[in-house]
Amino acid sequence: MKKEYLARSLVILFILVAVTIPFAGQWLSGRNQPAAIELHARMPENGGWSPDTIQAEVSQPIHLHITSDDVVHGFAIGKSDQPALEIIPGEFIETTLIFDKPGKYTFYCNRWCGPNHWRMRGTIEVSGTGTPLALDPQPLFLKLGIDIDAPQPAKTIPSKTTSAERGAQFAGLLPAYAKNRDTYLSTSPENLWLRLRAEATLSNLSDNDLWDAVTWIWLQQTTMDALANGQKLFANNCAACHGETGKGDGVMVRGLPVWNPGLHSSGDSPHLSTGEGFVSPPDFTDPKNMLGASPALLEGKIIRGGMGTGMPYWGPIFTAKQIEDIVSYIYTFVWGFSNQE
Ligand code: HEC
Ligand SMILES: [Cu+2]
Structure with a gap:
């Protein structure tokens, strides 16, 4: 008898709580x-x-x-x-x-x-009042004055697949600037390679040794966790156009003409000049496409998108850290970092 009473009042208590809570906010805020x-x-x-x-x-x-x-x-x-x-x-x-x-x-x-x-x-x-949502910091490509619409094909590329593992053995020989974060962000792999090639202290190293060193430098600037995050973001947001393997052959762009930067003059709408409209994305596994691009340039393209092409702008969608992880991951298509270490 007593037990039953207790049980019933518990039920009532639950009902009261369940019904009143949604209104509590109204009473409190008075609106x-x-x-x-x-x-x-x-x-x-x-x-x-x-x-x-x-x-x-x-x-x-x-x-x-x-x-x-x-x-x-x-x-x-x-x-x-x-x-x-x-x-x-x-x-x-x-x-x-x-x-x-x-x-x-x-x-x-x-x-x-x-x-x-x-x-x-x-x-x-x-x-309303309060500290406003922080505005995005000015993207690095603007600070550095990089024209992200200008073609950036690499003229100097490795003659075989590079290896960060092999590159690690040259770490001690590298000048300090080569391992600096600012250098990495603002310099394409090709340009860093050219600077290292010009160093008298590295003249004993072969061209491919230096490419291995550059590969190692690029890997040093990220972590396996960041690459895994970049891979996940890429698979969910980019692979439909850029392809799982980065070849530019995703399901959404199959059969479209390939974008050829050489055919276009630079400008804010390079694609419209030929009336092409939608094109398929460049092949990220091709060193000529990737090694001429600095992280700042890739970041800029991802933030702003390709005006007049199918490349979306991601600035309002991803945090700076997410874009950084995606950029680190995109380089792995040409160097296969993910298969090493
Ligand atoms: C709807 C299709 C589409 C989607 C989705 C897409 N892209 Fe693109 N992307 C393109 C096209 C087309 C181009 C070539 C046009 C250009 O570079 O102006 C391109 C170019 C790029 C470039 C420049 C490459 C270079 O060498 O100049 C980068 C970097 C890039 N995309 C990254 C991404 C990332 C990262 C994502 C996902 C977060 C993404 N894209 C999603 C279609 C797409
Ligand atoms: Cu949708």
């Missing part, structure tokens, strides 16, 4: 909870996100009811650790978001829904 926002996901051809701009206020939860009107999509927020949600056609998924800093946030689809998939992006404008 109405914002109504739920219905967000519809559609392929960009069908209109993309609707609405594509959402207003929010600092510290005020926004409730999203998200559904898809066509195929399976994803809902993710750029530069955040918030796990992505899967958006299934005909089903609603609910989520509550709270932003602690005013500023513009990008939300995007993270499922390959079609060739224009990456255009499925929207903005959450958060107003």
